[in-house]
Amino acid sequence: MRVLYEPNITMPDGRVWLPDYSVELVVSIDYDQGEPYLVVDDILRDVSDWREPTQLVSMFSDAADPLMALLGHRIADMAQNDEDLLDEVVERECADFRASLGDLRRREAREMSHA
Numbered sequence: 001m002r003v004l005y006e007p008n009i010t011m012p013d014g015r016v017w018l019p020d021y022s023v024e025l026v027v028s029i030d031y032d033q034g035e036p037y038l039v040v041d042d043i044l045r046d047v048s049d050w051r052e053p054t055q056l057v058s059m060f061s062d063a064a065d066p067l068m069a070l071l072g073h074r075i076a077d078m079a080q081n082d083e084d085l086l087d088e089v090v091e092r093e094c095a096d097f098r099a100s101l102g103d104l105r106r107r108e109a110r111e112m113s114h115a
Contacts, residue, residue, distance in 0.1 A: 007075045038086045040076040
């Protein structure tokens with residue numbers, strides 16, 4: 001699943017280091033003894049300028065320099081500890097599951113009515 005994420009990377013004095021910085025996270029949910037936790041599978045950053053179509057580049061790809069990869073790991077750590085983000089992803093996963101289940105039930109009902 002992909003989600004937009006705006007990390008608040010702060011300096012020691014509390015000021016935000018990168019204001020208005022956003023990335024697209026590729027995330028999944030895993031479970032530890034029944035408790036969900038967020039797994040960041042990739043972090044994508046739009047490297048296009050305003051006149052170009054969106055060009056997402058992985059912060060962990062060969063195209064990323066070492067500083068970009070370090071920043072990506074910091075963002076992944078922040079995201080994996082963000083309870084609000086976890087709640088949002090779990091809610092979206094549940095909604096997707098309910099929608100898929102509803103589609104399956106409608107398909108089964110149609111097949112039963114044609115049999």
